[in-house]
Amino acid sequence: MGSSSKARSDYNKFVRKKVLVLVILCAALFALAIFAIGQGSAHVSISEIFKTFIGQGEPRSQTVVVGVRVPRVTTAILVGAILAITGVVMQSVLKNPLASASTLGVSNGASFGATIAIIVFSAGIQNSTSAANAISVTNPFLVSTCAFLGGIGATIIIIALSRIKQVGQQGLVLAGVALSAIFSGASTLIQYFADDVQVAAVVFWTFGDLGSTSMKEVLIILAAFAGAFIFFMINRWNYNAMENGEETAKSLGVNVNLIMYSTMAVAAFATSIAVSYVGIISFIGLIAPHIMRRFVGNDYRFLIPVSAVAGALLLLGADSFARLIIAPIILPIGAITSFVGGPVFLWILFKGAKRK
């Protein structure tokens, strides 16, 4: 019994390490959030930020903090978390390390929806009040709705196709690639016949923008995050069981198909909401889970919450970088995550290959 209790205490130590990773990430996120709220064209000190939180700040910092920075920072945190947790569970149920929102055609579907809104329904127009914000969308509600419908539509098509003909996990990924190509081709065709301003508005939308959400939209994104997070956490033991293959999972009482389709539907729904408000932001759903798999392994009890915080940290970090590096110009966030995320992903990949 002695050695067995040693095995248990070793394991408990190992679990505590994972909890520690989560605590450290949360602390880092909190610190970065405070930093991001304070920094910008109008500097707000830390003490002033806390005063503002309890309603005792100056009117000027009240406007900056509550009106501008907090919505932006919480949007970054929530969208980063959504992209990361949906990435991690899609990689699990599709048994594909490259699975993320874009794998199922969600991103391209959403782009297509936004393209339709801006060009066909004329929701985008030039706005020349500032150089950094030359083009904006005049009817964000319409664009968001169309983008959401595009994203969720892509997923519904894929799930419906795979239900009619059981194509399996690899088939689903390939169907996602095909559908992405169809949507991006369709978007290009529509853009080809549009005028310059409309095309610019579409391109601007696809760059991604975390600064256009108000508190009302933040609450909608929060609801999407909370729903998805709870759903994934309820299923964490199912994902753990699926790590040893479909047959073993079934023998452990897991309804593999139900888990796969419901997970994808929830993931697509949550990412469609996120993407519809902020545009296309890639790589967070790949990088956050892959870094965290190295720290906590493939135990979804920890991997899901830890990835959520890591995704939030990455997107908030990228957004702060995009805002502050050549302030007052704000670089497009989608381009930053891809430009910085790509090399980081390659580094993870080849470092991982060497370890094997």
Add this chain to the structure above:
Amino acid sequence: MINIKDINFSYGKRDILKDISFDIQDNKCIAILGNNGAGKSTLIKCLNRIIPVKGGVVMVSGADLFKMPRNEVAKNIAYVAQKTETSRVTVYDAILVGRKPYIKWDITADDKKIVDDVIEHMDLEDFTLRFIDELSGGELQKVMLARAMVQQPKFLLLDEPTSNLDPRNQYELMKRVKHIAREHNISVAVVIHDLNLALRYCDKFLFIKDSRVFAYGDHDIMTPKIISDVYNMKSDVIEHNGIKLVVPLPDEPYELTHGDGHGHGGINVTSNEHVKEACNS
């Protein structure tokens, strides 16, 4: 007691299993034998509903398995697949997931106690924090067996558990399986190709041929005649130091198999019906 009655399965119009019926007593280990493609793996996947049967009944201690929710099935039957997909998961976590059918929201102290006991029982204490994607084939198979054990099943299904193991690990694993059946009062069904491993550690033998049960019985049915009928291969069944062995003779023409019916240098040929028949004719 496991009662299996009239299991049928087909891919489209091609019958894979037809009217398969047999019983397994508690604490007995049976070997499921037959050619490649005979339907052995399909049979054990049908038994725990990994693939849906076209008809038949499986009773575990009097309870009808096909009428249970999937989670209840998992409390009654554990299964170790032929190939296990590995990932970055520790041995402890890989075993702990065997408690999945019992977990409501999260694991309890009881679950951990059961895992600890199995880890101790299977001598895995030094492995608990190793990642399963870094284990050898033998170690991984032992971990998968441990995972099946924490399911606390009444019926254990193993699909070619020894196929990737070296000889020593093959014997150790099968010895452990037999021990588990006896110690925990579990019925075990093993799909296996090595007739000698089967003879050594299994109590009964189920031969499948042409989608049907060809023969089912204890050691007495392991005869050259049945082996020849099932595998289309000549063999001797001999006894060496009290251990019954099958000696495959794939190359020897039928008539030349030491027609006198006596042993090879001190090895006593106990049963060789084909040889005897050949001599008589």
